[in-house]
Amino acid sequence: MSKKYEIVIGLEIHAQLSTDSKIFCACSTKFGNEPNSNICPICTGQPGVLPTLNKKVVEFAVKTSIALNMKKIKGESIFSRKQYFYPDLPKDFQVSQYDKPLAEHGEIEIEVDHSPKKIGITRIHLEEDAGKLVHVGSDRITGSDFSLVDFNRTGVPLMEIVSEPDIRSPEEAKLYVQELAAILSYLGVCDAKMEEGSLRCDANISIRPVGQKEFGTRTELKNVNSTKALKDGLTAEVERQIEALESGEKIIQETRHYDEKTGKTIALRSKEEAHDYRYFPEPDLVPLVISDAMIAEARKDIGELPQAKIKRYVEKLNLSAEAADTIVAGKDLAEFFEKCLKSSDKAAELSNWIIGSVTAYLNEKKIGIGQSKLTPKKLVAMLNLIEKGTISKKIAKDVIVQLLETEKSAEEIVKASGTTQISDESEIEKIIDEVLAKNAKSVADYKAGKITAMGFLVGQTMKATKGRANPGLVNQLLQKKLSA
Amino acid sequence: MTISKKDVEHVAKLARLGLSEEEKEKLTQQLNDILKYAEQINQLDTDKVPPTSHSIPMQNVFREDEAKPCRNTADILANGPQTQETTFRVPKMLE
Numbered sequence: 139m140s141k142k143y144e145i146v147i148g149l150e151i152h153a154q155l156s157t158d159s160k161i162f163c164a165c166s167t168k169f170g171n172e173p174n175s176n177i178c179p180i181c182t183g184q185p186g187v188l189p190t191l192n193k194k195v196v197e198f199a200v201k202t203s204i205a206l207n208m209k210k211i212k213g214e215s216i217f218s219r220k221q222y223f224y225p226d227l228p229k230d231f232q233v234s235q236y237d238k239p240l241a242e243h244g245e246i247e248i249e250v251d252h253s254p255k256k257i258g259i260t261r262i263h264l265e266e267d268a269g270k271l272v273h274v275g276s277d278r279i280t281g282s283d284f285s286l287v288d289f290n291r292t293g294v295p296l297m298e299i300v301s302e303p304d305i306r307s308p309e310e311a312k313l314y315v316q317e318l319a320a321i322l323s324y325l326g327v328c329d330a331k332m333e334e335g336s337l338r339c340d341a342n343i344s345i346r347p348v349g350q351k352e353f354g355t356r357t358e359l360k361n362v363n364s365t366k367a368l369k370d371g372l373t374a375e376v377e378r379q380i381e382a383l384e385s386g387e388k389i390i391q392e393t394r395h396y397d398e399k400t401g402k403t404i405a406l407r408s409k410e411e412a413h414d415y416r417y418f419p420e421p422d423l424v425p426l427v428i429s430d431a432m433i434a435e436a437r438k439d440i441g442e443l444p445q446a447k448i449k450r451y452v453e454k455l456n457l458s459a460e461a462a463d464t465i466v467a468g469k470d471l472a473e474f475f476e477k478c479l480k481s482s483d484k485a486a487e488l489s490n491w492i493i494g495s496v497t498a499y500l501n502e503k504k505i506g507i508g509q510s511k512l513t514p515k516k517l518v519a520m521l522n523l524i525e526k527g528t529i530s531k532k533i534a535k536d537v538i539v540q541l542l543e544t545e546k547s548a549e550e551i552v553k554a555s556g557t558t559q560i561s562d563e564s565e566i567e568k569i570i571d572e573v574l575a576k577n578a579k580s581v582a583d584y585k586a587g588k589i590t591a592m593g594f595l596v597g598q599t600m601k602a603t604k605g606r607a608n609p610g611l612v613n614q615l616l617q618k619k620l621s622a
Numbered sequence: 623m624t625i626s627k628k629d630v631e632h633v634a635k636l637a638r639l640g641l642s643e644e645e646k647e648k649l650t651q652q653l654n655d656i657l658k659y660a661e662q663i664n665q666l667d668t669d670k671v672p673p674t675s676h677s678i679p680m681q682n683v684f685r686e687d688e689a690k691p692c693r694n695t696a697d698i699l700a701n702g703p704q705t706q707e708t709t710f711r712v713p714k715m716l717e
């Protein structure tokens with residue numbers, strides 16, 4: 139990327155809060171139900187209804203505000219009506235917060251090239267989600283014949299987190315979203331899965347010549363559904379803006395969409411009129427006033443956050459920074475790991491298995507550890523079998539796959555397949571004798587001083603036992619026999 | 623502060639209201655009358671009065687996070703001018 143221009147990015151994150159019911163009514167937030175089965179007069183805006191704020195939504199937002207170091211949490215915030223027409227919005231206005239958001243002025247730290255960098259958070263506010271549209275007759279809105287509307291998502295609580303324009307590269311944008319997603323998921327307030335839409339991201343991006351104070355004209359990149367697409371989309375947009383400026387064109391303030399197939403951003407139809415939402419206070423919802431007591435209560439509920447956890451894994455458990463990062467990045471992995479530690483003190487070994495074979499399997503199957511059959515108890519039991527010498531590490535690599543796939547314990551798997559490690563000296567000696575008889579030349583080489591022949595003979599013995607012989611014992615016995 | 627015919631046209635457009643010339647004139651006049659009436663409040667010193675967002679002095683009205691089954695979904699669906707199975711069907715939005 140060009141050294142001539144500085145990139146300026148600010149992100150707006152919409153996090154779907156993991157409550158059971160909607161923000162202003164008792165409809166379920168469950169995903170995947172029959173269309174329009176979770177709707178009621180309140181969320182569809184029938185006349186004469188009265189919305190009431192979900193207490194848990196407030197608790198979640200306060201918890202998040204504390205975790206994101208917001209300076210202003212205490213005090214009043216107001217819900218407003220944001221008015222626009224769109225078929226996914228049954229009331230013709232969205233209840234959101236405008237001039238008095240729930241929290242303001244925070245920051246989080248990300249790690250860029252091994253050094254910490256603070257990204258400011260402008261504000262956190264609460265609002266309701268819109269419904270879902272299915273466009274029929276085309277895979278995009280343009281060209282479709284008609285659309286079908288499902289209001290199940292209407293009124294699902296959203297928390298919008300707006301960053302300062304502190305982000306200076308597409309990579310930083312990705313790191314910021316990852317960090318935020320980890321925090322939200324550790325707080326237990328949001329699933330934080332971009333692919334599933336529980337976390338959505340809009341990016342404002344502009345470039346300016348290095349040294350210039352004023353921001354350049356920005357464009358908004360919408361609807362990216364993974365951190366990779368966010369990074370790639372921003373990279374493509376930076377390139378487009380540089381090219382435009384270099385060739386004397388002007389950047390137009392508009393909304394753009396990143397097409398993952400072409401790797402380019404394209405302008406969405408620009409709105410005929412500038413945004414004019416005519417916000418005004420929602421008269422049906424009384425002001426929300428956060429007290430010191432509510433903040434203190436929420437604080438009690440905040441467990442160990444990702445950064446602190448990584449630090450502890452590295453400093454107290456002696457994991458490498460990479461291993462700690464990988465485990466902490468998935469809340470379910472970290473929980474699994476910590477459950478293992480309750481009955482095992484082999485932190486390093488456990489983490490090796492978790493970030494190695496286990497993660498490889500989960501990634502391949504595209505499932506979480508909770509959807510596999512592996513339990514902390516089963517993994518610890520397998521480690522104990524390795525320690526006792528019942529199985530070798532090599533065999534364990536096959537065992538772990540079965541632990542992930544079946545209900546069986548390591549012991550049952552090993553027994554059934556006869557892959558227990560052979561630690562019986564007389565049995566190994568018998569096999570060694572056969573190997574030595576078959577490989578007289580190597581034996582002669584070794585005796586003539588060619589030490590490397592030893593490795594070959596160890597390999598042959600292991601091969602003859604299909605990897606089951608205890609390697610330490612094989613080495614020891616071979617030495618003894620060859621020097622005899 | 624006064625409202626011009628242009629303001630009325632702008633707001634009408636945002637609200638998707640088709641107004642005749644006559645209605646535009648009439649509404650401009652009426653809206654200005656309303657504003658003039660409200661302007662009386664400027665005669666008072668309101669410096670120490672916090673802006674009123676709500677007419678009742680209440681705060682923090684909450685409900686517990688309990689999901690309840692939705693009973694009248696069919697009635698709500700029946701309000702739609704056009705439906706398809708359990709979805710609302712709407713005409714195309716963009717040409």
